[in-house]
Amino acid sequence: MTYINGIGCISPQNTFRNDEFLKEVKEYATDKMLCIDPDYTKFLDPGAVRRMGRLLKFGTTAGLIALRDAGVETPGAISTATGFGLLDLSQKFLADVIATQEGVVSPTSFILSTHNTVSSNIALLCGCHAHNNTFSQRGFSFESALTDTAFMLQEGKQSVLIGAYDEVGQFAHAKFKHVGELRQEPCTSSDILSKENPGVIMGEGAAFFVLSKDKTANSYGSLSGHSTLFNPENADELRNWILDFLTAHQLQVEDIDVAALGYSGATKQDALTETVQDLFKQSTITAYKHLCGEYMTASAFGFWLACKMMKTNSVPDAVIIENRQRSPRVVLVYNSYKRYHSLMLFHAC
Amino acid sequence: MEIFIAGKGIITSIGNNVTEILDSLKKYKTGVGEITILPTGYAGKLPAAEVKYTNQQLSEISGLDISHSRTTFLSLLAARQAIADAAIPKFDSYKTGFISANTVGGMDKTENIFKEYLADSATLKLTETAYHDSGASTEVVAEVLGIKHHITTISTACSSSANAIMYGARLIKSRQLDIAVCGGTDSFSRFTLNGFHSLMILDSEPCKPYDENRKGLNLGEGAAYIVLVSERVAATLASQPLTKLSGYENANDAFHQTASSPEGKGNYLAMSGALRSSGLKPEDISYINLHGTGTSNNDLSEGVAIEQIFGTHIPPVSSTKPFTGHTLGACAAVEAVFSILCLEKGIILPHLRFTTKMKELNFEPCTKFLENQDVKHVMSNSFGFGGNCSSLIFSKARA
Numbered sequence: 204m205t206y207i208n209g210i211g212c213i214s215p216q217n218t219f220r221n222d223e224f225l226k227e228v229k230e231y232a233t234d235k236m237l238c239i240d241p242d243y244t245k246f247l248d249p250g251a252v253r254r255m256g257r258l259l260k261f262g263t264t265a266g267l268i269a270l271r272d273a274g275v276e277t278p279g280a281i282s283t284a285t286g287f288g289l290l291d292l293s294q295k296f297l298a299d300v301i302a303t304q305e306g307v308v309s310p311t312s313f314i315l316s317t318h319n320t321v322s323s324n325i326a327l328l329c330g331c332h333a334h335n336n337t338f339s340q341r342g343f344s345f346e347s348a349l350t351d352t353a354f355m356l357q358e359g360k361q362s363v364l365i366g367a368y369d370e371v372g373q374f375a376h377a378k379f380k381h382v383g384e385l386r387q388e389p390c391t392s393s394d395i396l397s398k399e400n401p402g403v404i405m406g407e408g409a410a411f412f413v414l415s416k417d418k419t420a421n422s423y424g425s426l427s428g429h430s431t432l433f434n435p436e437n438a439d440e441l442r443n444w445i446l447d448f449l450t451a452h453q454l455q456v457e458d459i460d461v462a463a464l465g466y467s468g469a470t471k472q473d474a475l476t477e478t479v480q481d482l483f484k485q486s487t488i489t490a491y492k493h494l495c496g497e498y499m500t501a502s503a504f505g506f507w508l509a510c511k512m513m514k515t516n517s518v519p520d521a522v523i524i525e526n527r528q529r530s531p532r533v534v535l536v537y538n539s540y541k542r543y544h545s546l547m548l549f550h551a552c
Numbered sequence: 553m554e555i556f557i558a559g560k561g562i563i564t565s566i567g568n569n570v571t572e573i574l575d576s577l578k579k580y581k582t583g584v585g586e587i588t589i590l591p592t593g594y595a596g597k598l599p600a601a602e603v604k605y606t607n608q609q610l611s612e613i614s615g616l617d618i619s620h621s622r623t624t625f626l627s628l629l630a631a632r633q634a635i636a637d638a639a640i641p642k643f644d645s646y647k648t649g650f651i652s653a654n655t656v657g658g659m660d661k662t663e664n665i666f667k668e669y670l671a672d673s674a675t676l677k678l679t680e681t682a683y684h685d686s687g688a689s690t691e692v693v694a695e696v697l698g699i700k701h702h703i704t705t706i707s708t709a710c711s712s713s714a715n716a717i718m719y720g721a722r723l724i725k726s727r728q729l730d731i732a733v734c735g736g737t738d739s740f741s742r743f744t745l746n747g748f749h750s751l752m753i754l755d756s757e758p759c760k761p762y763d764e765n766r767k768g769l770n771l772g773e774g775a776a777y778i779v780l781v782s783e784r785v786a787a788t789l790a791s792q793p794l795t796k797l798s799g800y801e802n803a804n805d806a807f808h809q810t811a812s813s814p815e816g817k818g819n820y821l822a823m824s825g826a827l828r829s830s831g832l833k834p835e836d837i838s839y840i841n842l843h844g845t846g847t848s849n850n851d852l853s854e855g856v857a858i859e860q861i862f863g864t865h866i867p868p869v870s871s872t873k874p875f876t877g878h879t880l881g882a883c884a885a886v887e888a889v890f891s892i893l894c895l896e897k898g899i900i901l902p903h904l905r906f907t908t909k910m911k912e913l914n915f916e917p918c919t920k921f922l923e924n925q926d927v928k929h930v931m932s933n934s935f936g937f938g939g940n941c942s943s944l945i946f947s948k949a950r951a
Contacts, residue, residue: 281804288707293659293743294666300669300746305593312811313747317655318686319708323938326804332821335804335940336715339657339686340704347704347719354722374662377673378681425645433700499685548915 205356206552207423209264209273209413211366212507213238214495215406219265221272224511228494228521231392234385235371235424236406236496254311256292258409262321262368263328263467265409270329270364273413273421279360280334282351283367284344284508284542286499288318290372312357333360342543345503349429351548356416366411367500376405386468395468395493396524403468406496410503414511418552424513424534427452427548434542438478441544445482445537448546460529461518463505465538466495472539479537480524486523487529489522502538502545509534513551553569555721556786556793556949557778558731559638561630561735562889563775564876565601569633574893577901578921582875584758586769590740598749599758601772601877602740616692619679621658622739622773624689626882629732630775631693638731639781641788646730649702650694651720652777653712654737655881658683660741675743689737707881709936710843711802712736712942714884717778718800724782731785735777735885744880745771751810759846761853761871764908769845772877776885778892795895798929798947805939812851816857819843819933823861825947826931826943834862836929837945839900841887842917843933844871845878854933855913868918870903884934884942891930891946897927 204326211401212218215236216229229239238261243252246264255263262285270278293316299308319337326335334355338347344368352363379385386394386402394400414426430448435441449456462483480488489512512518512531534549560570565583567573576583584599587594590602602625603610629927631650635643665680683689687705694703702723706715713736720732720797738744748754748771752841755768782842803825805818812818827834843854859865872890879886892900903917910916928948935941 208665210808246668286687296747297659297663297666297743298670300663300742301670303647305742305746308746308750310750311746313743313750316747316935317709319709319936319938319940320809323806323809324707325803326806326939327809330806332804332817334802335708335938336706336719337708337803338704341685343704344687350723350728351719354719354726357726358832372757373685374666374669374673374681377669377676378678378684381674382678431702433703499687 205414205426206418207412207426207510208415208419208421209269209271209412210423210507210510211268212410213241213261213265213552214408214504215239216494219268224515225519225521231404232389232543234388234404235376236392237371238407256289258289258368259315259320259369262409263324264323265363265368266411269411269413275362276414277329278362278364278413280355280363281326281331282336282348282363282365283300283322283498284338284348285318286339286341286344286369287372287375288339289316290321290370290375292316294372294374341499342540343431345500346429346545352414355478362413362415364411364413366409367503368409369498369500370407371405379405396466396490401468403497406498406501408495408504410507422552423510424549425552427550429547432544438475440477441475442482445479445546452548456482457485459483459533459535461489461512461531461534462486463489463491463508463536465492465505467492476539485527487527489517489518489527490524491522499540500530505536505538506547509536509549513549553725554783555724555780555797557795557892558640558781558789558793559634559779560889560892561633561637562776562886563603563626563630564879564886565603565772566875580902581902582758582861582902586875592742592745594745598741598754598756599770602797603773619623620692621683621689622660623656623658623737624683624692626650626739626775627689627737628693628696631697631777634733634777634779635697640785641873646785647701648731649720649723650690650697650699651704651716651732651734652690653716653881654686654689654738655707655709655712656738656741656744657686658688659743660739663742681897708940709938710880710883711934711936711940711942712881714934714942715802717944719800721782721797724780724821730782732780733748733777734780736882737775738773738879738881740771740773741835753847755846758905759874760905761844761846761873762851762910763906764910766846766848766851768847770877772879774876774879774882774886776882776889779887794950795892796947799826799945801825801829802942805941807939810937812853812935816853818939819854819857819935820860822941823857828947832929835865837867837931838927839867839930840869840893841891841930841932842869842871843935844873846873850935852912855910859914866915868900870901870917870930872901874904887932888944889933894927894930895946895948898927899923900925
């Protein structure tokens with residue numbers, strides 16, 4: 204069994220306090236949703252906070268929150284995921300290079316812009332000399348880190364810090380707006396579930412977890428498995444993959460208490476998600492991207508939602524699409540990002 | 553379970569395939585020279601090791617349209633060679649993964665349009681930016697190759713492709729895959745050139761790793777992949793694999809974002825961990841392919857860690873970066889192919905331009921191309937920003 208013993212989440216909602224659970228939901232009336240910042244100086248050196256850039260700050264801090272929550276000082280390995288990496292820092296560096304016509308530029312933003320900056324920064328802060336990995340495969344980034352984490356636990360590591368992070372980079376936002384993937388303003392974030400208007404709201408966030416083979420008093424539940432599917436030919440292939448996954452875990456569709464679905468506002472994806480929803484006629488159906496927006500590693504926010512539901516044994520109104528009065532003991536998260544589909548299965552303790 | 557190497561493919565500044573590259577190594581022919589392909593103000597001022605094809609030529613050779621990034625063209629050319637070399641009967645009947653690595657992604661395309669974007673974001677040319685992220689090239693190449701079971705990208709700076717190889721091996725050991733095509737790719741770009749220049753770690757002359765008078769690294773570009781297979785797949789091959797991946801370790805220096813610790817803690821942990829995972833002793837290693845970038849900091853930390861592990865019995869060592877430049881996310885895969893060649897051919901590769909031993913170290917690199925060597929186990933090191941340190945050990949399939 205793989206237990207989740209600590210969590211840390213910084214997102215466009217108030218999620219960084221682990222003693223609260225979506226008490227108030229923040230609505231967004233734009234085509235992007237940015238993280239609500241905690242007081243970073245409580246976690247990081249104030250001087251460093253000024254240099255770091257947003258993603259490095261909220262990514263690192265989410266990791267530190269998860270470690271504190273689990274009571275783990277130094278994990279046995281760190282495995283992370285990011286779709287775009289540190290977009291704003293790399294673009295700042297590129298802008299400097301252009302402005303100086305390849306002249307004298309400060310190396311700071313270049314140094315901090317590599318994809319592994321967050322995972323290595325956490326390693327630096329907690330003195331972790333062990334395995335340190337960073338995956339970047341669009342909608343499979345976090346899922347690859349889950350696979351990597353499973354290897355580490357199998358190989359005997361006591362605990363692994365896993366996390367995912369992405370930011371609304373200005374450049375990527377401009378690109379998605381230009382291709383028409385974003386929702387036309389005026390819009391609101393809760394509209395994402397109404398299906399009346401197409402288009403996603405670009406989101407961001409960092410979610411970290413401490414996974415271990417050992418259960419603790421703080422355990423949120425267990426991760427029973429995950430699976431990925433790239434570019435299914437049709438809805439049947441998608442549904443069969445889900446049914447096969449459940450069968451492999453000795454479950455029927457009716458055993459799923461809560462299904463958390465990644466409705467994003469992207470028309471094609473949402474049509475497939477609806478066919479997934481149709482499988483779960485007895486489960487409480489929930490959604491999460493109206494809270495965090497769409498980004499390549501949003502499945503990690505779904506992972507966070509599952510953890511909080513299991514630990515509090517509650518399903519907040521803010522996430523419910525169809526309430527079938529089920530207590531969240533067995534939770535399935537289904538996420539999609541363009542052609543990337545993934546499943547994560549959880550059991551409450 | 554043993555992990556065999558069934559095939560390899562490579563493209564770098566010293567050749568477009570294994571045969572050409574082996575020939576360049578034998579003839580001490582470097583790929584480091586004047587920048588002629590990348591449009592940069594540093595052309596003529598800083599040397600680099602470019603693949604001497606324009607993007608248009610790479611597009612034609614690879615069969616991918618010109619909208620793709622240079623990183624993707626290089627990746628496809630090398631990965632295709634690797635799969636052809638492996639010649640696995642009924643390839644399509646197996647569970648196969650494509651595990652690639654890179655650090656720049658499609659930055660070469662993005663930097664071309666970034667000036668216009670800064671002036672007016674509405675004029676953004678989409679064809680130039682669709683492949684910006686690191687996962688893009690992996691997705692494109694996997695689809696061209698018909699690989700679907702597992703695709704992912706690792707980006708841990710200069711150790712990226714070593715970690716891709718380890719991850720692929722674990723996927724096979726855990727029976728999630730039968731075949732894993734693993735490696736990395738990176739194109740030369742103004743982004744990385746200016747970045748490394750701003751850090752003042754580029755040598756304005758061809759680099760001299762492990763030399764007392766070393767002044768920094770030269771950047772390179774390229775891609776390389778190896779085909780890892782399970783014992784079951786290996787048994788079906790017409791020619792039995794000559795080499796295997798026998799050990800690996802990913803460790804972290806946790807010292808500084810870009811500099812490595814003076815005692816080489818991460819380097820030590822990676823090398824000693826790889827030895828432990830292979831069940832080998834230091835004296836079993838026949839040759840070490842160094843990370844050996846040519847920066848003051850890297851070569852010292854790596855060298856000190858080697859002495860800590862190997863004591864006074866240090867096997868022949870060399871860095872091949874004086875040939876290929878530092879190919880960043882691709883370097884561990886490029887050097888994995890070199891290590892495998894050493895095992896297959898019984899050779900030790902030369903270290904170019906070495907003149908003066910580092911005063912802190914008691915050993916010096918091998919400067920000759922040695923043939924008829926009894927090469928049984930090769931260690932290959934890759935260390936990067938963020939303290940990411942990885943070591944791989946390749947061995948003869950039957951030692």
